[in-house]
Amino acid sequence: MACCSGYTAKMSSPKVAAAMAATSGAIDSQSSPVLFEIYGEIWKVHARLGQGVSASVYRVSSGKVTSAVKEFQADAQGGDYGYLKESSVLGKIQGHKNIVTLYGMFTNQSPVGVATHCLLLELLDVSVSDLLVRANNQGHSMWLIQHCARDVLEALTFLHREGYVHADLKPRNILWSAEDECFKLIDFGLSFKEGHQDVKYIQTDGYRAPEAEEQNSLAQAGLETGSGCTIAVDLWSLGIVLLEMFSGIKLKETVKSQEWKDNCSAIVDHIFSSNALVYPAIPVFHLRDLIKSMLHNDPKRRSTAEVALLSPFFSIPFAPHIEDLVLLPTPVLRLLNVIDDNHLYNDDEYEDVIEDMKEECQKYGTVVSLLIPKENPGKGQVSQAEVYL
Template identity: 35%
Template sequence: MEKNTPELFLDLCEGDMLSFMGQSWRIVRCRGMGRCAKVYHAVSSEGGAQVAIKAFRREEKYRLVFIKEIRNLDAVYMSRHIASVLGSFTHKGHPCLLFELLEHNLKELHLKNAAGTEPDEPSCLSLYLIQNLLDDIMKCLQHVHARGWVHADLKPANVMWCAQEGCWKVIDFGHSFQEGHQDFSQIQSFCYQSPEAKTWNAFILQHSSAPRGRKLHDKPRSCTSAVDTWSVGCIAAGAFTGMKLYEQGDVTPGGCQQCRKDCETLKCECEPLIEAVIKQRPIDSHIPKIKDVIADLRDLLIQMLQCNPEVRPTASACLQHPFFTHKLKPSYKDLLLMPTRVLRLVNVTDSPSEDGTPDEFTDILKDLREECEKYGAVRKVVMPTDKENKDKAFVEFEDALDCEAAQRALVGRQFDGKPLLATFYPINDYRSQILGTGGGS
């Protein structure tokens, strides 16, 4: 039986060596395992480059899955919100894809966020994180859908954080299809399946053993890019509540009763559900105009989760929604949860531009650079002069992993007689911050 043949997966252990792309690579650990493949973290023995290896099963049908994923990725590449493919190779009969190494997926972020909460308390993300998450995924879908493709398997495990670029990226295009040319296979994962996907999947399951070439009757309409919008709505609602919006059997194939009857006087069943779960939380109390922010998020999710795919907004339309006009700021916890290659140090000193000499300012920058360069190459160290940031410094590293090492080592350390607070900092905000800085090195 297939389940008793684990050798069909590539089984690698920590320290194992592989050779490909003209280099030797050491396996660090297994990052995850799915039905089709295992994913490993590997590091180059020569230059120290770090990558993710997606090793597919050795059977012929999984070789075809490998080929399909390469084809799909080739059709949608050239977006910063899609994990970069670095190459492909075969190892012991296993086809392998090489990807950039990403920090963690959204599912893992929920677990990381839950570490500081009570056991029975839901692990809900901040509105700042949800806004950035939605913005990045929708920009990815805007790109994918503009090329006529559908991702068809969006879920927390397939949305990953890129610390190097400071943004979310989408992975796993193995179920993707060109709109209007849907494969005869099931799409989307449980709990993120749209009503029309459930209808399609039920039909595929019913006719999976039909002879090839046989004409199938009552075939449902092919799915469209609207299935992705539904999945993202479920992801965002789950991020807000800390729980899945729908369990496996909650969504009715073809839509709720009101929508299937096309009843104009009754709301889609998603509306009262979203109105009930998207409400003010204690963690949001510090946000200005919080009622407006919550109302806009609620409205956006109601639109995205309509049973009728034809009325769901496109990715481009979602990005124009008022929810994205709110200027939300990260909390201290957010800045610890989301690593980047920019380190923010607080309690560096009093404002050197006001109370110190130019030489003192230069000495502080030099000391900070020397300390941070113990952990990796530093691009720039800057110290703002505005009142809000007068006690802060921002250190931009070449590599996000070096920034993480510096953050772990420096937090709580004494600098100029004060305990340092060390967090990461959003790359886009840092780039804006540079424009108002007093100097750097």
Template identity: 30%
Template structure:
């Protein structure tokens, strides 16, 4: 009682427009009345019991705030966090992020006719992987990487958004119907096997291909359909790579052979194709890491030229 809050989200941020339904709740564009700048407000509704805010929420948000200290250029800024009570069972946690007008999806759609240049794609990829390496070295996985949550500023700077949220949401989320696109999901997630940071590398591979194609690489309509489309490109994996802890069986899929990736991504150069295949490795253990990907000849090649 008689406690005056130092900063109150509802007063400081004035909603301007709804900018996304999102699987996990509504996202608003708002104006920071103090600075006049635009921000993105993300509300997370967490279920609270008699012991207050869940431990996982406290720790996850603290981790995001701690990472914020490093000021990584390829990660979206988390400016403010606020918690307000909605009911005895529910607390709304508002995360205030910097607002970037454009995502990679729009950026790709807006690119004039032949699409992005090879150099531009390489630059975007390097930034994307730098951001990802930073998240992974802090034990944060994104889990839902897709063109919609990769932001591109007007200066061409890539900023990853919505990382770490998946975990905050999934732990104690008040139930909302979750509709998440399957297109960037790796086989281990589709098969409901165990997974870790390699999930993000798979998604990055899909996005890498999409930068050339300007349409998604695998557009499945169900989990099984998505897996089928993946195997049409990378081939059915050998039996020893099939995870043992899953119900979906390998024999349910036709014994397809891998096709050259250039059949699907004709514009990609040789080193790019090699890197892409290392990102689209079926076995997550064999998939390249973000740090190693940055060391790949695909990127070194460019340095030599410049």
């Protein structure tokens, strides 16, 4: 579905992770814009959320609407290839819940007269890269790994059916949406139509499939690289991401080692046996087999995203840990252990508690709904109080 040139204003839920990013990415007024004029409206820049070689990403707001702007710099030849590339791909793959939403495209005129091309995007929250940093070398819960794996595989299934290869899947390009409570893919600057690869160097070191590594080496030597890589490179990258989420450690040096190249399956087995006491056995085996199906050196033997979603790992119901609820921002405010059983069985007291809770929550925003369960699960807890700021 092609994206229109305008955009639909969209209210954002509280952005806890974005606020944290703002603290570490304070705006440098000499190199970052303070305002953007987007379709006749002035948007204030609050923070620079990320900066790469070709583009910077900012958190911006206009009134109560908060979004992200990706501002592209001119390439080495003074052109706008990066902007044209990403806007073209994003415009054609809109409509899937696990892919970042593109609201529109515009040109920004700086005070010194320099024009830059920009994308107005959905503002997302914490990245898988951030989650790995906070893991402190301990693996994430099965619920979190399963949630991320399913969301990314559903995005890849859609993307691959449309004929596109993401070509830069990594923890930094998988972000959590507090509003939609799911993970989404971002950054399609290296993406291409399968069979029509128009970028020589794809994927990031540490998440690069063997065939992409070989292709990059040939390109550096000035040699012909053949027909290009396939959708299988995305599955390799996801396999590494999930292995890092399970182990809690970055594996860049591991996957560059000769031991990995000789027998990566044995290293995967070793990583899982080392964490065997932390997780239930059966889910661990299913996750291990799912990851190994993505890490065959031969791309033709790798699982597809569609087939990977049929793994027994996704048939097991997991519940989030309290650490997961802290790590992932959500529009649902959950208050625990605030009342005792005596209040639950007296109708008058129960209604009073409901009113008291609603009044307290309204200090922070509009309460969309509120529920205090009288029976398990959740008995005595105030849950599903959705507070929008």
